[in-house]
Amino acid sequence: MWAKNARAAARRARENDELREAGRPVPSAAGAMTEARRDELDAIDPGWCPAWDTGWQRCYRLAQNHIQAGGTLPTATGEVMVQGEDLGRWVSAQRYGWEQLMPVQQWILENTLTITPAEDNERPVKRTQDDKWALNLAAARQFHTREGHLRVPRKHTEHLETAGALPGRQNGTDEPMVVKLGTWLDNTRKRAAKLPEQRRADLDALGMRW
Known part of the structure; x- marks a missing residue:
């Protein structure tokens, strides 16, 4: 009280x-x-009376308790789940969004969890529109190769195994990239009339239903 x-x-x-x-x-x-x-x-x-939202404070406390219980600080999405919270995703968000944190949040992270801002060489390369198209097209081709068609449910996400070789992946990481393939194909259909001829041909080759 x-x-x-x-x-x-x-x-x-x-x-x-x-x-x-x-x-x-x-x-x-x-x-x-x-x-x-x-x-x-x-x-x-x-952090006794935080000025930030309760969601941030909850993840911080869960991460702190995890470490105090003998765990290690997660660094990758999906590595550690506690009470429904993906602590690896949260840690990554703090490191990549360091500049948006309040000074006291930065102090807390550095001094209690040894979390530091991401170095420039760790940050993902910003993708161009061409890079994004190449990524989604690679996901479509992977789906087509595996399933034999391109009838993709709107909510389907494709784990692109070869994403490390595509533009926008730092240091050529081999970690699969999750692509919202169903949503992308649906949006592409809606702007079909504006697509360059080559892009439309690439999807036609996969049996795209317009």
């Missing part, structure tokens, strides 16, 4: 600070925690 009340008081103080910064009147300071008290609690646990 004390922690709940303390968080409510801290949030009230934070809201008042935001009003002052915006030059707007503060209705009342009653029930708001003092800055000195907030600093004391922040020194004990910087």
Whole structure:
């Protein structure tokens, strides 16, 4: 109960600070925690009253508990699932989205989970429209080779085994890439009239149903 009340008081103080910064009147300071008290609690646990969403805090706590229980920090999607949360995916999102995190979030990740921002050579290469077409076409060809047709359900996703050799994969990784093939084919049909002749021919060769 004390922690709940303390968080409510801290949030009230934070809201008042935001009003002052915006030059707007503060209705009342009653029930708001003092800055000195907030600093004391922040020194004990910087995440005791997070300004970020509860989903981020939940994944952080799950990752922290996983490590404290003797586990290792996951680095790949699907490597560790805890209570329905993909911790590997979450860790990757923090590293690649480091610049969007608050300074205190960065501090917490570095000092409690030893998570650091991704280096430039780790980041995926930005794909051009031609790269994206090549990726989806490769997925279509893989599906056709395996199934003998291109009648792909809209919700089907194709795990492209040869994605490492395609543009947009950093360091030629061999990890399969998940391609939303059904959605791509459906969208391609809708813009069939605008497709270049060669692209349409590539899909015709696979028995594309327009």
